[in-house]
Each structure stands twice: as structure tokens, then as C-alpha cells.
Amino acid sequence: MSVTVATGIREQAAQRFAQLGWPSTKLEEWKYTNVAPIARVDWRFDERPKFGDTHGASLRSAAQEFVFVNGRAEARPTLVTSHPLFAKYADYMRHPFVALNTANAQDGALIEIPDGTVVEGFIHLLFIGDGDGIWSHPRNLIVAGRNSQVTIVETYVGRGNYFTNAVTEIVAGEGAVVDHTKIECESLEAFHVGTVQIHQERSSSVTARSVAIGGLLVRNETNVALNGEGASLTLDGLFVLSGRQHVDNQTLIDHARPHCDSMELYKGILDQSARGIFDGRIIVRPDAVKTNSRQVNHNLLLSETAIVDSKPTLEIHNDDVKCNHGSTIGQLDEEAMFYLRARGIGENDARNMLVYAFASEIVDRMKIDAVREQVRRALFAHMPERLPERREASR
Amino acid sequence: MLEITNLHAGIDGKEILKGLNLEVGTGEVHAIMGPNGSGKSTLANVLAGRPRYEVTNGQVLYEGKDLLSMKTEERAREGVFLAMQYPVEIPGVNNTYFLKAALNAVRKHHGLEELDAMEFLQLAREKMKLVEIDESFINRGVNEGFSGGEKKRNEIFQMAVLDPKLAILDETDSGLDIDALRVVANGVNMLRSEKHSVIVITHYQRLLRYLIPDYVHVLSGGQIVKSGGKELAEELEQKGYDWIETEAAAAR
Numbered sequence: 001m002s003v004t005v006a007t008g009i010r011e012q013a014a015q016r017f018a019q020l021g022w023p024s025t026k027l028e029e030w031k032y033t034n035v036a037p038i039a040r041v042d043w044r045f046d047e048r049p050k051f052g053d054t055h056g057a058s059l060r061s062a063a064q065e066f067v068f069v070n071g072r073a074e075a076r077p078t079l080v081t082s083h084p085l086f087a088k089y090a091d092y093m094r095h096p097f098v099a100l101n102t103a104n105a106q107d108g109a110l111i112e113i114p115d116g117t118v119v120e121g122f123i124h125l126l127f128i129g130d131g132d133g134i135w136s137h138p139r140n141l142i143v144a145g146r147n148s149q150v151t152i153v154e155t156y157v158g159r160g161n162y163f164t165n166a167v168t169e170i171v172a173g174e175g176a177v178v179d180h181t182k183i184e185c186e187s188l189e190a191f192h193v194g195t196v197q198i199h200q201e202r203s204s205s206v207t208a209r210s211v212a213i214g215g216l217l218v219r220n221e222t223n224v225a226l227n228g229e230g231a232s233l234t235l236d237g238l239f240v241l242s243g244r245q246h247v248d249n250q251t252l253i254d255h256a257r258p259h260c261d262s263m264e265l266y267k268g269i270l271d272q273s274a275r276g277i278f279d280g281r282i283i284v285r286p287d288a289v290k291t292n293s294r295q296v297n298h299n300l301l302l303s304e305t306a307i308v309d310s311k312p313t314l315e316i317h318n319d320d321v322k323c324n325h326g327s328t329i330g331q332l333d334e335e336a337m338f339y340l341r342a343r344g345i346g347e348n349d350a351r352n353m354l355v356y357a358f359a360s361e362i363v364d365r366m367k368i369d370a371v372r373e374q375v376r377r378a379l380f381a382h383m384p385e386r387l388p389e390r391r392e393a394s395r
Numbered sequence: 396m397l398e399i400t401n402l403h404a405g406i407d408g409k410e411i412l413k414g415l416n417l418e419v420g421t422g423e424v425h426a427i428m429g430p431n432g433s434g435k436s437t438l439a440n441v442l443a444g445r446p447r448y449e450v451t452n453g454q455v456l457y458e459g460k461d462l463l464s465m466k467t468e469e470r471a472r473e474g475v476f477l478a479m480q481y482p483v484e485i486p487g488v489n490n491t492y493f494l495k496a497a498l499n500a501v502r503k504h505h506g507l508e509e510l511d512a513m514e515f516l517q518l519a520r521e522k523m524k525l526v527e528i529d530e531s532f533i534n535r536g537v538n539e540g541f542s543g544g545e546k547k548r549n550e551i552f553q554m555a556v557l558d559p560k561l562a563i564l565d566e567t568d569s570g571l572d573i574d575a576l577r578v579v580a581n582g583v584n585m586l587r588s589e590k591h592s593v594i595v596i597t598h599y600q601r602l603l604r605y606l607i608p609d610y611v612h613v614l615s616g617g618q619i620v621k622s623g624g625k626e627l628a629e630e631l632e633q634k635g636y637d638w639i640e641t642e643a644a645a646a647r
Contacts, residue, residue: 344504353488
């Protein structure tokens with residue numbers, strides 16, 4: 001793509017954002033999340049190239065690691081915006097934050113895997129937000145060629161009241177195997193809006209995970225188009241919230257072709273006055289016969305004041321499919337708590353054990369030891385201690 | 396070891412134990428028998444500190460200390476163990492991990508050094524032989540997918556590892572086949588010494604053939620209505636509970 005075409009797209013996206021504006025809660029897909037706290041800040045770019053504190057999130061076992069601070073690459077800048085597939089999949093005409101990102105796209109990773117190439121190990125993209133009033137618009141493009149294989153981990157960390165508006169586009173070519181994990185561990189004062197847009201071709205296999213632990217106001221969107229016969233998708237999500245965190249998870253799986261599988265499992269753990277949302281939509285198009293799709297959302301509420309909204313939706317436009325979905329909202333199993341404590345395990349430890357057990361279904365499926373360990377640590381660090389402990393069976 | 400005086404307790408506002416008295420000396424094995432609904436499980440649960448059970452009157456001294464004012468985990472760390480009637484399944488919590496955490500919590504409480512993974516495994520393997528379970532069993536989630544008999548064996552296995560001073564077996568024998576029953580009895584007999592006390596709560600006399608109690612008590616209507624030696628269990632097996640209830644009613 002020539003520079004002029006890219007500039008054209010960015011100008012168009014800027015105009016589109018000017019038309020769309022910040023989304024209001026009157027819009028169905030934004031009804032749970034009020035972005036006014038983001039809209040009211042006069043955000044600025046960080047002008048100084050700098051090195052940021054990695055907050056312990058650097059993964060030494062990565063085959064390659066790229067670090068971005070406030071949207072700028074620490075190493076050589078990559079040119080996602082001049083790639084011919086830039087902005088081809090993430091829809092800036094429809095989505096205001098994608099438009100905003102596309103118009104302002106900064107550095108990000110451009111990862112192109114040639115046909116038939118298997119990348120050993122994993123690639124780590126580390127995004128650091130730093131400083132109040134700073135926004136960043138990281139933009140990643142991952143293109144996995146035919147029969148290629150790649151594993152990518154994105155981690156978001158930081159300090160202060162900044163705003164990350166990230167977009168990652170993933171194209172899985174015919175027969176490609178892509179494993180993508182996004183770990184959102186932003187500062188607890190930060191805002192994060194992220195879109196992961198995945199396009200799958202014939203017989204490709206994608207595993208996409210979203211872990212949300214940090215951030216004050218977070219919106220995570222994962223949109224997947226199953227656009228080739230026999231493609232399969234595993235979509236995992238875990239959100240662990242406390243304090244006054246608000247995390248809105250939106251997923252869209254579009255079954256456009258026959259014989260595709262999608263398995264979606266999102267789990268939420270909510271404590272204190274946190275609010276979490278799972279709004280997952282699956283569309284099965286008229287052509288997408290023999291679709292096999294399962295969508296599940298389980299939530300664990302740890303306090304009286306935590307709130308979760310769970311809205312799994314299936315739209316099926318042909319009758320030759322196997323689809324099911326469901327969701328649950330529950331509390332810690334009192335019997336299990338008693339069992340652990342009756343063996344000598346303290347109340348906080350018992351609670352953490354059960355909370356981790358709930359999360360482990362997702363965490364244990366992460367193939368990379370370092371990532372699993374990272375998530376496990378972040379999860380425990382995020383669980384508030386409870387004192388004083390209650391006394392039972394006493395007068 | 397344990398001294399229960401005039402214990403009144405219940406659940407959801409309903410009084411079940413109505414002035415229960417019981418004394419268990421160090422090194423003794425006591426069997427508590429009684430018909431369904433007599434309060435056997437309530438007694439076990441109150442002693443272990445299960446939430447929702449309320450004590451309205453009376454006192455329980457354990458090694459001279461007020462047991463009822465201790466938190467559930469403190470009681471366990473002090474050496475009280477309840478083998479549960481219905482052990483709960485906890486998917487996602489590994490049996491080994493859980494039991495190591497429990498043992499180390501107990502050890503820490505007594506100022507002992509915590510066991511590392513290797514040391515723990517060595518101990519666990521030793522105890523596994525006693526209860527005739529294999530290693531794959533303890534690498535699963537706590538009780539996850541276990542049969543009824545496996546769950547009860549797991550309780551006895553945990554008891555063997557934690558080595559409590561006072562073990563309370565709440566109908567551990569119900570629903571067990573003869574092999575599992577022997578395992579349970581062996582586990583308890585292994586624990587039996589002048590330092591350990593055991594309370595076996597049961598509906599049937601079956602287990603008591605393998606596990607000879609020093610004392611047998613009959614619980615009825617929330618009170619101990621009759622106490623005796625091991626021959627009382629045999630009498631109950633032959634005559635049922637009716638005669639005791641009649642006797643108790645007459646005495647009231």
C-alpha cells in the first residue's frame with residue numbers, strides 16, 4: 001500500500017470518528033459502558049521517546065519481545081500502517097474506537113509469517129502506559145500465511161491515569177495455526193479499550209484468549225470471522241475484578257462458512273464493587289451449515305456489591321447446526337470453604353484456593369509456562385485480603 | 396481430651412441437641428450410635444465448626460480450652476479432625492496441593508518447619524499404602540469424580556496424613572462395602588494410641604466389629620440416653636433403638 005493510500009485511510013477514519021463521536025449508552029452495544037470518563041479528558045500524545053518500567057511483565061522465555069511505551073516502539077519502528085492489509089478487517093466505519101485508533105495509529109507489531117513457516121516459542125508484545133493524561137493507539141497486524149504457525153502474547157501494563165486504545169488485526173491464512181493471548185494488566189487508574197479482530201480462512205485454527213485483570217474502565221472486544229470452510233476457533237476469556245473496576249467484554253463470532261467449530265468459554269470473578277459484563281454474540285449465516293458452536297459464561301461473585309451482566313446471544317440462520325450456549329452466576333461454595341478450613345487452611349487461603357480453582361479451567365489451558373505463571377501471580381496479587389475473619393458456631 | 400457439658404445446638408432456629416453431655420478421655424475410642432434425626436451429625440458439625448450451626452447453651456472443652464470460641468481452621472490446627480459424612484467435590488483444587496497446604500498450616504501452627512514437596516510426597520506415599528489407594532488418586536481434584544467409597548477412603552487418608560489428636564468420624568461407614576469398611580477401620584486402628592482419641596458416629600454396628608470401641612453411647616432426642624461398653628452395640632444391633640427410646644421417654 002502506498003503512503004498516500006494509508007494517509008487516505010487515516011483521514012477517512014478521522015472523519016468517521018468526527019461523525020460517530022464517543023459512543024453513548026443509548027447504543028445497544030454500549031449500553032453497559034459509559035465512556036464519558038474517557039471522553040472528558042483532553043488526552044495528549046507522549047512526545048518524549050522514553051523507556052518505561054516494564055512492571056515485571058517482561059517475559060524472558062519469549063523467542064522475541066517488542067516493547068512499546070505510550071504507543072512508541074523502543075526498538076525500530078514498525079510500519080503497520082503501510083501494509084496492504086492495514087485496516088482491512090477492523091471496521092473503522094462502524095466502530096468509533098477503531099476509527100480513533102486507525103486515525104491516530106502509532107507503533108505496533110507487524111508480524112508476517114511466510115507460508116509453511118512454524119515459529120518456535122512465542123512472540124511477546126509488551127505495551128506500557130505511563131503518565132496521567134497520555135493516550136496511546138497501538139496498532140498490531142498479524143498475518144499468518146498458509147499452513148504457518150505462530151504464538152503471540154500481548155501484555156498491557158502501566159502506571160497512572162492514561163488511556164490505551166489498542167487494535168490488533170489477525171489474519172489466519174488457509175491451514176494456519178494461531179495462538180493469541182492478550183493479558184490486560186493496566187494500572188488500576190487507567191482506561192483501556194481494545195479490539196482484537198480475527199479473520200480466519202479455510203481450515204485455519206485459532207485460539208484467542210483475553211485476560212482482564214487491570215484497568216479502571218475497560219472494554220475488550222474480540223470479533224472473529226470464520227470465513228473459510230472447516231475453520232476452528234477456541235475463544236477463552238477470564239476477567240478478575242475488584243474495587244470499582246468496570247470491564248466490558250464483547251465478543252462476536254461470525255460463522256460465515258460451513259463446517260466451522262467455535263468453542264467459547266468466558267469466566268468472571270468479581271469482588272467488592274466491581275462490575276463485569278459478558279456480551280457474546282454468535283451469528284450463524286445461512287451458508288454456514290454443519291456449524292458446531294458452544295458458548296459458555298460462568299461468573300463468580302465474591303461480594304454483595306459486585307455486579308455482573310451476562311448476555312450470551314445466538315442468531316442462527318440455518319437449521320443444520322449444533323449450537324448451544326449458557327451462563328451461570330454463583331457464589332463461592334460454602335461447603336467447599338468449610339471443607340478446606342476444617343483441614344486447617346485459613347479463610348483467606350481457602351478463598352484464594354477456590355477462586356483460583358474457578359479460574360484454573362482457563363489458566364491451565366495456557367500452553368506457555370511463563371504466561372500461565374504471570375497470570376497466576378497477577379490473579380493472586382489482585383485478590384483483596386479479607387479481615388477480620390468471621391467466627392462460626394460460637395455464641 | 397474432650398468435655399461436653401449441657402450442649403444445646405441446632406440449625407436454622409431449630410434446636411437439635413438438647414443438653415448433651417459427653418466426656419472423651421485421651422486414648423479412648425467412643426462410638427455414638429442412634430436413630431436417624433437423633434442429632435449425631437449435628438454433634439459432629441458443631442464440634443468441627445460448620446457454619447450455620449448455632450450453639451445456644453453449654454460448653455465444650457478440648458484439652459481444657461474453649462473449643463466453641465475457636466475458628467474452624469484453628470480447631471483443625473489444634474488437632475480436631477472431622478471425617479465428613481458427605482465429602483464435597485472441589486474441582487480445580489489438586490488433592491496433593493490441598494493436603495500439603497493443610498498439613499503445613501497445622502505444622503506452622505505448632506512451630507514446626509513446613510514440609511517441601513518431596514518430603515510431603517514421601518509421607519503421603521506411606522499413608523496411601525495404609526488406605527490402599529494409588530497415586531493417580533491424589534493427583535486429581537479434591538474428591539473430583541470419586542465414588543462414594545473413594546471419598547471415604549480419601550477422608551481416612553487425610554486423617555492419616557494430618558495425624559489428629561481427636562478424630563470424629565461422621566457415618567464414615569455408611570454405604571461402604573466390606574473392603575472399604577476394613578480400610579476405614581484399619582486407618583482408625585492405626586491412629587489408635589494413648590495420645591489419640593476417636594469418636595465414631597454410626598448408625599450401624601457393622602464398623603464396630605473391626606473397630607472395637609471402649610465406650611458406646613446412644614444418642615436420642617438430642618441427648619445421650621444410654622452409655623455402656625462394646626456389648627451395648629451388639630444389643631442395639633439385635634434389639635434396635637426402640638427399647639432405648641421407650642426407656643428414655645419413661646425416665647424423662
